[in-house]
Amino acid sequence: MADQMQLCNISANNFEQCTKCSICTTVCPVAAVTTDYPGPKQAGPDGERYRLKDPAFYDKALKLCLNCKRCEVACPSGVHIADIIQRARMSAGEGKRASLRDTLLANTDLLGTAANLVAPVANATLGLKPTKLVMHSVMSIHKHRTFPAYSRTKFETWYKRHAAKQQDAYSRHVSYFHGCYVNYNFPKLGQDLVKLMNAAGYGVHLLDKEQCCGVALIANGLYKQARRQARVNAANIRQAVSARHHTVLTTSSSCTFNLRDEYPAILDIDTSDVRDNIMLATRFIYNLVDEEKIKLIFKQDYKRRIAYHTACHMQRMGWQIYSIELLRMIPGLDLVELDQECCGISGTYGFKKENYERSQAIGSTLFKLIEDAHVEAVATDCETCKWQIEMSTGLPVENPVSILADALDVEATRRANMISD
Amino acid sequence: MIIIGGGATGAGTARDCALRGLNVLLVERNDYSTGATGRNHGLMHSGARYAVTDSESASECISENMILRRIARHCVEETDGLFITLPEDDLQYQQTFVDACHRAGIRADVIDPEEARRIEPAVNPDLIGAVRVPDAAIDPFRLTVANLLDARLHGADTLNYHEVEGFVINQNRVEAVKLLNKKNGEHVEVRGRVIVNAAGIWGQRIAEMAGVKISMFPARGALLIFGHRVNNMVINRCRKPANADILVPDDTVCVIGTTSDRIPIETVDDMRVTREEVDVLLSEGVKIAPSLATTRIIRAYAGVRPLVASDDDPSGRSISRGIVCLDHAKRDGLEGFITITGGKMMTYRLMGQIATDAVCAKLGNTAPCITADQPLPGSEDESIFKENPAKRYSFGLRAALGRHGSLARNIDRDNDIDNALVCECEGVTVGEIKYAVNDLHVHNLVNLRRRTRLGMGTCQGKLCSCRAASLMGEFSHDVKGAQEDLAAFLDERWKGMRPVAWGDTLREAQLTAAIYEGLCGLDMVVDTTGKEDVQ
Amino acid sequence: MRTDTVIIGGGLSGLTCGIALAKRGQRVTIVASGQSTLLFNGGSMDLLGYIDGQAVKAPLDVIAQLPIDHPYRKIGTERIADLADQAKQLLEDAGIMTEGSANANHWRVTPMGVAKPAWLTLKSHVCIDDIEQLPCKRVALMCVRGFFDQPNGMLANGLQQMGFNVEKKEFTTDEITTLRRSPSEMRAVSLSKRLVSNSSLKRVADQINALAADADMMLLPSVLGDEEAFDTLQSMTVKPLRLVATLPPSMAGIRMQKQLQHYFRMLGGNYLMGDSAVSAVIDGDRVVSVTTAKLGDMPLRANNFVLASGSFISRGLTADYERIYEPVMDLDVDADANRDNWTQFGVLNPQAYSRYGVKTDDSLHCIKQGKTISNLHAIGSVLSGHDPIKMADGTGVSLLTALAAAQDILAK
Structure with missing residues (x-):
C-alpha cells in the first residue's frame, strides 16, 4: 500500500468532505432573502461535481454570492464552499470585460486618488441629488447609497509630514498596511494606530510601496489586475518581513483576510512564507499584553456602551476574540457582543443598484440586534460594515483600534512601558 | 417470441425484433439492467484493450463504438482514452499494441508523455508513454432503457419483476414460459414460437430449466466509485489486461476496475465486495491516477461477466470472450430455443442483431436489421443538444438533458413544484420523477435511481430518498410500502458503502443513521431482514 | 490566551x-x-x-x-x-x-409519524404522555404545499396508527408560493425566514383556520424561526397548535x-x-495548551480542558x-x-x-497511552x-x- 493511501480524503477545496448536511444553507444570508440564488451547497460542492463534468453547468446566479464565507465558518466538514464558488466564477468570467461601474467601484485607490485631490468637491458632488440620480441610472449605483466621504489629506501624506521622522526613535518596529480606506477616506484610523503603537513603544513604518489589496477587484471579476496588485503587495510585504524583520499590521479585516487567504486561494499567489507575519493590529497588541510585554493604561473617566459586530471576513479568520478581549480591557467600556449576522454590504456588492434591496434585507437582522442592544456606538474591524451600519442605523461605527486609542491614557501608558519623550 | 433477460442484450434483441416487425415480449426477474449490464465500468471500448489478445473482439468493439456514437449519443460521452505506459511496464509493448490496434481498424496515436499530462492532468505524471484511442464513456442504464423504450414504441411488451420458473416443452419444442409475477405472486404461462435466453450469467440456469446444458464460467469483477471526476478521459494501462487497470469518467463520478476472479456459479448472486478486492483496486488504481489516494470513495460494487466455454472444449480451458449464439435445435435438438450470451455490454447491439437473425431465420422473417442506423429514443433530435435552457437556474434541466436526451422534453417543467429539486447532488426534479414513474417502468426507489441517478451522488441518497419515497407514496397511495421501499433503498446504498466505510463515507453513513433511525425512527416501523439482495 | x-x-x-x-x-x-x-x-x-x-x-x-x-x-x-x-x-x-x-419518558412524534420515547420536548412541539390515552382525537395535519422535507403521507399514516383521527390538509400563502420559485431551497429554515412578520403569520393563520374544521389540534411542520413566531401564530389560530419535526436541518435544533x-x-x-x-x-498528566487552526501561534491555555x-x-x-x-x-x-x-x-x-x-475513567477523564489526564x-x-x-x-x-x-x- 502506498504510504498515504486514503489516510485523508482531501480533494481540491475539500469538497469531497461535504456530507450534504445542508447546514451551510441555513446560514447563507443571500439565500435567506432571494429565491434567485441556489444557496451555497448547490452553488458550491453540488454544482462543482457537474462543472467538472461540463463547464456549461456554470450558473450565472453564482454572481449573487456575497463571498461572506459564512457557509465556510458554519460547515462542520471544513469544505471551502465560498472558495469553490469564487473559483467557478473566476473560470467562467476570465477574459470577460467588467462594466465601467464595476471597474470604478473596484478601483478604490484610483477613485480615491482622484477624489482626494478635490475632496470637498467630490464629497459635495457625490452627495448631491442630481449626481446620485446619474449614478443610479447611468452607473447603476444605488441612489440611497451614501458614498464614504473622502479625506482632504491622504494618510500617506499625513504620515510623511507628521509621523515618519519620529518613528525611528522607538526600539521596536512594525510595518503598517493601511489600505485604501485609511489612506483616502479615514486617515484618523491610521493616526490612531500610530498613537497606540507609539505609546506601547513601537515605531510604525509604511511599506516601500502599497497598492489596494484587491478585495474589490476580485469581487468584481477584475482578476488580472488583482493579481498584478497582489504581486506588488506580496513583494513589499516580503521586503518588510525579511529585510526589516517587521510584522505587517493592518486595521481592516477584509484587507487582512485578502492578503493572507484569498491571495493563495483565489489568485494563486503564494504568500505562505510571510502569511504568519501579516496580522490585524488587535491580534498583535493583544498578544503583547497577554505575554506582558506591554501595558495599556486607560482613562479613568472613559464611559461608553458599545456593541461589537463581527465582520464576516473577521469571523472567517476567527480573530474577533482579539478585538473583543482588548475592548474588554477598557474598564469604562460596557461591551455587548452581537450575535454573528451579515450586514449585507459585502464590500462593493451593496453599492450596486441591482443588489441594494437584497443588501438591506440581509442586514435587517443585524440592524435589529443593534437597535435592541441600546448602545451609543458600534465597533467593528471592517470599513464597509461601518458604512452600511452607519447608513442603516444612524449610529457611529468605530474601529476597535480607534476606540482603544481614544480610551488610552497615553501618558500613563508611555510611562508604564518606559518610553521616554 | 419471448426474450428472457432485461439487460442490454435482451433489450437490444427486443428492439431489433420489434423493429423487424416481430411480436415481442421481454421478461426480467428483477429490474432492468440489474445484472452485468449495470455492474461494469460504463466504458465504451474502442476495442484497443482487446487488440493484442483478441482481434475479433477488438474489431467488433470499434465497429460498435462508431455505431453507438451515432445511435445513442445521449448515452455516450466522447472522452477518448489513453493507454499509458508506466516505468514498471515494458515500453516495447506499446508498439505491439499500436500495431494490433491499427490491424483492427482502431485509431491509435502515440503521444508524448508531456502531451498526455496536458490533456489529462489526473494521469500518473511518471508515465513514460501514452497512446490516444477512441475510448468513451457510456451509461448502461440509459442505454438499456432507450432500447426498451424503442422496442415498446414498436409494439413490444416488456415486464420487469417476472421470473422464469420453467418451460412448457412438448415434443422437443419449447412452447411456453412459466412466469412468477414477483409483485403479486401470480403464476402465468406465456406462449411463444421462439424463446431467446438472454439471461447473461443466469442463462445457465435458464438453459437447465429447458433441459439443455451450457457451461458458463462466471468471472467476477469488482469496481470502486469515487465521489467526483478526477479524470476526463478514460485511462488504461498499456500492458496485458490485469487488475484495476482502467479508470473511467462516468457522469459525475469516476470508476476504477476491475478485479477478475473465477467464482462458482452458485455464488453469482452474492455481489458483496470484499476487503481484499478494495485493497487491490486502490493500490493498483493510484498507479493510474495518484489523486485517487486522497479522493473519497463513495461505494464499491461487483458484477459477473457471462463468459462461456466453447462447446468443443467443455473443460473450460478455452474460454471465449466473444459473442456466442446457440440455436438449441441444431445443438441439442430442442426447437424454439436460442441462447445469446458471452460478448460484452459494448457489443449488445450486435448480439441483438445476431440473435434476431437467428429468430428471423426460424420464423421466415426477411426484414433487414436497421438498429445500426436508426437513433435510439432520446438521441434522434440533434437540436436539443444545442438548446440553451437558461431559464432561472437550470441545473435540473441540464442534468435531465444529459440523462434523457431529447426525451427530456417529456418532463413537466411548467410549474414551480415540477421544477423543484428532490435530489440536489444529481439534479433530479419532481417532474423528472413523475416522468420516470409514468414512462420508464419505475416501481421503487432503486428503479428510480437507475433511471435518474437519484441517490447516486456523494451522499448516496441522504435526504433525497425520503423526499422521493414520500412522493412515490403519494403516487401509489401506499405509504407503508413507501416506507419499506425507503428502507430497502437505504440498505442497497449501504451495501455499496460498507466495504469503503471509513473517512467521509463513514461520516456520511453516521449522519444517515442519525436522520433515518435517530430522528425519524424508520427502524422502528420497517423490518428489512431477510429481504432479497438484488432489486 | x-x-x-x-x-x-x-x-x-x-x-x-x-x-x-x-x-x-x-x-x-x-x-x-x-x-x-x-x-x-x-x-x-x-x-x-x-x-x-x-x-x-x-x-x-x-x-x-x-x-x-x-x-x-x-x-x-x-x-x-x-x-x-x-x-x-x-x-x-x-x-x-x-x-x-427524567422519571418517566413521554413520546415524541418523528417526521415519519413514529412515536419514540423522549425525556424533554420543546413546549411548542407535539408530544404524547401516554400513548394509550391520547390527549385528543381529531388532528388536522397542515401540510405546506411544495415542502418536501416533511413526508406528510408517512406522518399522517403514523398518527393514524397511534389512534388519532387525521385530516391531511394542504395550504400555501403568497410568501410560500414565492419561495417555491427556487428549485432547491424550500427547507424548513428558508420557510422560517419568510414567516417572521405578523402579516405573514396572519396569512398562515387564515389559511389553516379555514382548514381546521372540527379538529381538536392543528399540527404544523416545525418551520418557525423562534418561540415568538410560534406564540404569535398560536394566538391567531382557532385551535390549539403544535409543531412537528421536519427533516433536517431542523428549526428546533x-x-x-x-x-x-x-x-x-x-x-x-x-x-x-x-x-x-x-x-x-x-x-505529564496535564494538558497545557491547545492550538487551533486560526489562532495559530497563539495557543489557548487553561487550567482545565x-x-x-x-x-x-x-x-x-x-x-x-x-x-x-x-x-x-x-x-x-x-x-x-x-x-x-x-x-x-x-x-x-x-x-x-x-x-x-x-476511553475515560470513572470521572470522565481522558486517557492517553494508558495514563489518565487529570485536567481533561x-x-x-x-x-x-x-x-x-x-x-x-x-x-x-x-x-x-x-x-x-x-x-x-x-x-x-
Whole structure:
C-alpha cells in the first residue's frame, strides 16, 4: 500500500468532505432573502461535481454570492464552499470585460486618488441629488447609497509630514498596511494606530510601496489586475518581513483576510512564507499584553456602551476574540457582543443598484440586534460594515483600534512601558 | 417470441425484433439492467484493450463504438482514452499494441508523455508513454432503457419483476414460459414460437430449466466509485489486461476496475465486495491516477461477466470472450430455443442483431436489421443538444438533458413544484420523477435511481430518498410500502458503502443513521431482514 | 490566551458545560469547528429510550441495567437524577422551554409519524404522555404545499396508527408560493425566514383556520424561526397548535443552538465559531495548551480542558483506511482494530462504530497511552460505550456528562 493511501480524503477545496448536511444553507444570508440564488451547497460542492463534468453547468446566479464565507465558518466538514464558488466564477468570467461601474467601484485607490485631490468637491458632488440620480441610472449605483466621504489629506501624506521622522526613535518596529480606506477616506484610523503603537513603544513604518489589496477587484471579476496588485503587495510585504524583520499590521479585516487567504486561494499567489507575519493590529497588541510585554493604561473617566459586530471576513479568520478581549480591557467600556449576522454590504456588492434591496434585507437582522442592544456606538474591524451600519442605523461605527486609542491614557501608558519623550 | 433477460442484450434483441416487425415480449426477474449490464465500468471500448489478445473482439468493439456514437449519443460521452505506459511496464509493448490496434481498424496515436499530462492532468505524471484511442464513456442504464423504450414504441411488451420458473416443452419444442409475477405472486404461462435466453450469467440456469446444458464460467469483477471526476478521459494501462487497470469518467463520478476472479456459479448472486478486492483496486488504481489516494470513495460494487466455454472444449480451458449464439435445435435438438450470451455490454447491439437473425431465420422473417442506423429514443433530435435552457437556474434541466436526451422534453417543467429539486447532488426534479414513474417502468426507489441517478451522488441518497419515497407514496397511495421501499433503498446504498466505510463515507453513513433511525425512527416501523439482495 | 477552561466542541455538550462553568464565574473559551449536530435535532432530548430494542418507560429505574462502561453508569443513578433536573433548568435559563421529566419518558412524534420515547420536548412541539390515552382525537395535519422535507403521507399514516383521527390538509400563502420559485431551497429554515412578520403569520393563520374544521389540534411542520413566531401564530389560530419535526436541518435544533450560543455569550464566554483544535501540548498528566487552526501561534491555555468534539460526523473521531483515532490528542479510543468489524450488513442493524469513542475513567477523564489526564474531561458523543441510534441516549449523554464534568471542574 502506498504510504498515504486514503489516510485523508482531501480533494481540491475539500469538497469531497461535504456530507450534504445542508447546514451551510441555513446560514447563507443571500439565500435567506432571494429565491434567485441556489444557496451555497448547490452553488458550491453540488454544482462543482457537474462543472467538472461540463463547464456549461456554470450558473450565472453564482454572481449573487456575497463571498461572506459564512457557509465556510458554519460547515462542520471544513469544505471551502465560498472558495469553490469564487473559483467557478473566476473560470467562467476570465477574459470577460467588467462594466465601467464595476471597474470604478473596484478601483478604490484610483477613485480615491482622484477624489482626494478635490475632496470637498467630490464629497459635495457625490452627495448631491442630481449626481446620485446619474449614478443610479447611468452607473447603476444605488441612489440611497451614501458614498464614504473622502479625506482632504491622504494618510500617506499625513504620515510623511507628521509621523515618519519620529518613528525611528522607538526600539521596536512594525510595518503598517493601511489600505485604501485609511489612506483616502479615514486617515484618523491610521493616526490612531500610530498613537497606540507609539505609546506601547513601537515605531510604525509604511511599506516601500502599497497598492489596494484587491478585495474589490476580485469581487468584481477584475482578476488580472488583482493579481498584478497582489504581486506588488506580496513583494513589499516580503521586503518588510525579511529585510526589516517587521510584522505587517493592518486595521481592516477584509484587507487582512485578502492578503493572507484569498491571495493563495483565489489568485494563486503564494504568500505562505510571510502569511504568519501579516496580522490585524488587535491580534498583535493583544498578544503583547497577554505575554506582558506591554501595558495599556486607560482613562479613568472613559464611559461608553458599545456593541461589537463581527465582520464576516473577521469571523472567517476567527480573530474577533482579539478585538473583543482588548475592548474588554477598557474598564469604562460596557461591551455587548452581537450575535454573528451579515450586514449585507459585502464590500462593493451593496453599492450596486441591482443588489441594494437584497443588501438591506440581509442586514435587517443585524440592524435589529443593534437597535435592541441600546448602545451609543458600534465597533467593528471592517470599513464597509461601518458604512452600511452607519447608513442603516444612524449610529457611529468605530474601529476597535480607534476606540482603544481614544480610551488610552497615553501618558500613563508611555510611562508604564518606559518610553521616554 | 419471448426474450428472457432485461439487460442490454435482451433489450437490444427486443428492439431489433420489434423493429423487424416481430411480436415481442421481454421478461426480467428483477429490474432492468440489474445484472452485468449495470455492474461494469460504463466504458465504451474502442476495442484497443482487446487488440493484442483478441482481434475479433477488438474489431467488433470499434465497429460498435462508431455505431453507438451515432445511435445513442445521449448515452455516450466522447472522452477518448489513453493507454499509458508506466516505468514498471515494458515500453516495447506499446508498439505491439499500436500495431494490433491499427490491424483492427482502431485509431491509435502515440503521444508524448508531456502531451498526455496536458490533456489529462489526473494521469500518473511518471508515465513514460501514452497512446490516444477512441475510448468513451457510456451509461448502461440509459442505454438499456432507450432500447426498451424503442422496442415498446414498436409494439413490444416488456415486464420487469417476472421470473422464469420453467418451460412448457412438448415434443422437443419449447412452447411456453412459466412466469412468477414477483409483485403479486401470480403464476402465468406465456406462449411463444421462439424463446431467446438472454439471461447473461443466469442463462445457465435458464438453459437447465429447458433441459439443455451450457457451461458458463462466471468471472467476477469488482469496481470502486469515487465521489467526483478526477479524470476526463478514460485511462488504461498499456500492458496485458490485469487488475484495476482502467479508470473511467462516468457522469459525475469516476470508476476504477476491475478485479477478475473465477467464482462458482452458485455464488453469482452474492455481489458483496470484499476487503481484499478494495485493497487491490486502490493500490493498483493510484498507479493510474495518484489523486485517487486522497479522493473519497463513495461505494464499491461487483458484477459477473457471462463468459462461456466453447462447446468443443467443455473443460473450460478455452474460454471465449466473444459473442456466442446457440440455436438449441441444431445443438441439442430442442426447437424454439436460442441462447445469446458471452460478448460484452459494448457489443449488445450486435448480439441483438445476431440473435434476431437467428429468430428471423426460424420464423421466415426477411426484414433487414436497421438498429445500426436508426437513433435510439432520446438521441434522434440533434437540436436539443444545442438548446440553451437558461431559464432561472437550470441545473435540473441540464442534468435531465444529459440523462434523457431529447426525451427530456417529456418532463413537466411548467410549474414551480415540477421544477423543484428532490435530489440536489444529481439534479433530479419532481417532474423528472413523475416522468420516470409514468414512462420508464419505475416501481421503487432503486428503479428510480437507475433511471435518474437519484441517490447516486456523494451522499448516496441522504435526504433525497425520503423526499422521493414520500412522493412515490403519494403516487401509489401506499405509504407503508413507501416506507419499506425507503428502507430497502437505504440498505442497497449501504451495501455499496460498507466495504469503503471509513473517512467521509463513514461520516456520511453516521449522519444517515442519525436522520433515518435517530430522528425519524424508520427502524422502528420497517423490518428489512431477510429481504432479497438484488432489486 | 488564557482562560479558566477551554472546551473543544461547540455543540450541545460543549455549550452546556461552558454555560454551567460561566454561570459560576469561570472564563471559558469554546472552539467550535462549524455548526453542530444539534441542528439535526427535532426538538426533543432523549435520556434513555431503549434497552435491547424495548422502549424504556422510566429511564432512572433502568440505568443500573446498562453496561458497566456506559457513561451513565460512571456518573451513577442518583447523580443522574440530580443532573437531569439541572439540565432542564439550564435549558430554561437559556430560553429553551421544555416539557418532560427524567422519571418517566413521554413520546415524541418523528417526521415519519413514529412515536419514540423522549425525556424533554420543546413546549411548542407535539408530544404524547401516554400513548394509550391520547390527549385528543381529531388532528388536522397542515401540510405546506411544495415542502418536501416533511413526508406528510408517512406522518399522517403514523398518527393514524397511534389512534388519532387525521385530516391531511394542504395550504400555501403568497410568501410560500414565492419561495417555491427556487428549485432547491424550500427547507424548513428558508420557510422560517419568510414567516417572521405578523402579516405573514396572519396569512398562515387564515389559511389553516379555514382548514381546521372540527379538529381538536392543528399540527404544523416545525418551520418557525423562534418561540415568538410560534406564540404569535398560536394566538391567531382557532385551535390549539403544535409543531412537528421536519427533516433536517431542523428549526428546533437551529433555535436551540442559537439560544445556547447567545446565552453563553451573554455570560461572557468566548465562542470561536469556525475554528478547530489541531493539537495540544500535554505535560505529564496535564494538558497545557491547545492550538487551533486560526489562532495559530497563539495557543489557548487553561487550567482545565474539556473534549466535546463529537463523533465521526463532527470529526471528533476519525476513521481512516487503517484505524480509528481521536485526531487532536490521539487519546485512547474504544474501537476495533479491524476495519471489517466497524460495520455490519443491513443498514438498520446496530453498527459497532456507533458505540466507539474515547476511553475515560470513572470521572470522565481522558486517557492517553494508558495514563489518565487529570485536567481533561470528555463529554457527549465523543465518549464510548453508548449508542445514540439504538439506545436513544445521545442528547442525554451530552447534557448530563457536560454537567457532571462541570461539577468536577468547579469542585477542584
